[in-house]
Amino acid sequence: MKLFFSIFLFFFLAQSSDAKLVLPKILGHNMVLQQDAPVAIWGWADAGQEVVVEFKGQHKETTADAEGGWKLYLNPLRASFDDASIYIKAGAEQIQLNHVLVGEVWLCSGQSNMEFAMRKLAKLKPPAGANWPVNEVAEANNKSLRIFLVERKKMNPDSTHSGWYEATAPALGSFSAVGYFFAKELQQKLNVPVGVISAAIPGSGIEPWMPAEAMLKESFFSNNNGDSTHKIKDSSGKFYTTMIEPLIPFSLKGFLWYQGENNCFLQERLDYTYKMKSLINYWRTKWENSKMPFYYVQIAPYYYSKAKDRPYNVYSEPEFWEAQATALAIPNTVMIATIDLIEDPADLHPVNKWDVGERLAASALSNTYKVDTKPAMGPLLKSAVKSGQFFIIDFDYKGKGLKSKDGAPLNYFEVADEKGNYHAAAAVIKNNKVWVNAAGIKNPGSVRFAWREDAKANLFNAEGLPALPFRTNNKLKDQFNPL
Numbered sequence: 454m455k456l457f458f459s460i461f462l463f464f465f466l467a468q469s470s471d472a473k474l475v476l477p478k479i480l481g482h483n484m485v486l487q488q489d490a491p492v493a494i495w496g497w498a499d500a501g502q503e504v505v506v507e508f509k510g511q512h513k514e515t516t517a518d519a520e521g522g523w524k525l526y527l528n529p530l531r532a533s534f535d536d537a538s539i540y541i542k543a544g545a546e547q548i549q550l551n552h553v554l555v556g557e558v559w560l561c562s563g564q565s566n567m568e569f570a571m572r573k574l575a576k577l578k579p580p581a582g583a584n585w586p587v588n589e590v591a592e593a594n595n596k597s598l599r600i601f602l603v604e605r606k607k608m609n610p611d612s613t614h615s616g617w618y619e620a621t622a623p624a625l626g627s628f629s630a631v632g633y634f635f636a637k638e639l640q641q642k643l644n645v646p647v648g649v650i651s652a653a654i655p656g657s658g659i660e661p662w663m664p665a666e667a668m669l670k671e672s673f674f675s676n677n678n679g680d681s682t683h684k685i686k687d688s689s690g691k692f693y694t695t696m697i698e699p700l701i702p703f704s705l706k707g708f709l710w711y712q713g714e715n716n717c718f719l720q721e722r723l724d725y726t727y728k729m730k731s732l733i734n735y736w737r738t739k740w741e742n743s744k745m746p747f748y749y750v751q752i753a754p755y756y757y758s759k760a761k762d763r764p765y766n767v768y769s770e771p772e773f774w775e776a777q778a779t780a781l782a783i784p785n786t787v788m789i790a791t792i793d794l795i796e797d798p799a800d801l802h803p804v805n806k807w808d809v810g811e812r813l814a815a816s817a818l819s820n821t822y823k824v825d826t827k828p829a830m831g832p833l834l835k836s837a838v839k840s841g842q843f844f845i846i847d848f849d850y851k852g853k854g855l856k857s858k859d860g861a862p863l864n865y866f867e868v869a870d871e872k873g874n875y876h877a878a879a880a881v882i883k884n885n886k887v888w889v890n891a892a893g894i895k896n897p898g899s900v901r902f903a904w905r906e907d908a909k910a911n912l913f914n915a916e917g918l919p920a921l922p923f924r925t926n927n928k929l930k931d932q933f934n935p936l
């Protein structure tokens with residue numbers, strides 16, 4: 454890490470040989486600082502130089518180390534809509550960062566569906582009667598919502614201290630739609646400033662977002678018995694080094710993650726679950742918070758079975774969904790479903806990012822901020838009890854009750870016979886549980902639900918969140934150690 458920042462510092466000093474007081478790119482004008490937590494302020498100066506930071510009546514001092522690095526922490530701050538300035542002094546030099554707010558800060562990351570830019574909304578043609586926010590970029594005017602887009606080739610420190618912007622045009626046009634709608638909903642419900650950082654790369658796997666050491670801490674990988682698709686060391690760390698590490702230790706509330714399509718194409722299963730664990734644990738360790746919320750998105754339905762270069766079938770993606778869901782055993786994680794938010798399974802990048810962002814915000818409002826009693830996610834398989842020819846299925850996150858979204862009989866339930874072959878099954882809601890049976894099958898072996906890449910299932914909770922696909926004979930849960 455020191456080597457990485459030394460490279461940043463080298464490039465900066467090469468451009469401005471007179472400047473000695475230097476800040477990382479993430480510290481700049483218009484930023485939002487995390488409330489109710491120690492706030493890290495750091496940078497570089499002459500070795501041994503005393504550095505003073507002043508903000509909202511706080512006066513903090515530290516001394517640059519032998520390599521010129523320095524870091525200190527402001528005491529926890531209260532949320533504030535008042536623009537304020539941070540003064541950072543080292544000898545005769547001073548940096549003044551203006552229009553700084555205090556509120557809630559989140560980091561969103563992943564691949565193309567997280568990167569999906571706001572400007573694309575203006576090109577959409579909503580179906581008749583749909584209320585799509587196609588004019589959001591042009592109409593957005595919330596000065597207390599701030600955005601920072603991580604561009605991996607522009608994270609070197611510079612003298613402009615730019616990068617944070619109000620969530621308005623033109624900067625908003627390039628920003629993550631999921632991240633923006635998450636932040637907008639959070640700001641409206643919490644009534645505090647919100648800052649959101651987007652660091653996402655289209656087509657990226659999960660491995661580049663952490664160094665190899667993060668995965669090799671797991672015996673699953675270090676024993677060479679898990680990663681069968683490619684070598685961890687060849688693909689790890691590329692985006693972590695350039696896009697995540699420069700943000701550490703900027704104070705955050707939590708993480709948002711939307712990634713997996715790349716690893717689904719590679720037909721990963723349990724290995725992806727362990728990679729999720731590696732990523733979550735490593736990021737939490739680097740931010741020195743083992744309980745930091747990590748909310749992620751189940752990848753959207755897509756016709757993986759129609760790929761001509763790989764042996765997929767309609768059950769390949771549900772098996773990956775299962776791997777994603779298995780990671781929910783990791784403490785303080787939530788996964789939102791997108792099974793009902795697509796127009797066409799042929800589109801790898803479904804356009805409805807506003808509901809994805811709002812669902813993530815609802816998870817945070819319920820699970821992190823405790824200001825909403827709604828369930829943090831859709832119904833999740835809790836138990837399956839066999840009773841004669843029936844399976845009685847119970848769920849977590851039922852909210853105010855299970856329901857059929859369209860009022861029609863529950864669909865996409867299947868029961869396995871004695872030979873393991875699945876048959877369409879009838880399912881009804883009784884006592885807020887789902888009773889499942891299939892005609893002619895006296896000794897059912899297991900149940901699966903929404904187990905197709907294009908399933909349009911109608912089991913929801915009363916709050917309008919879809920149940921997550923599952924199969925009761927899930928073997929990954931027994932093979933995965935979340936601790």
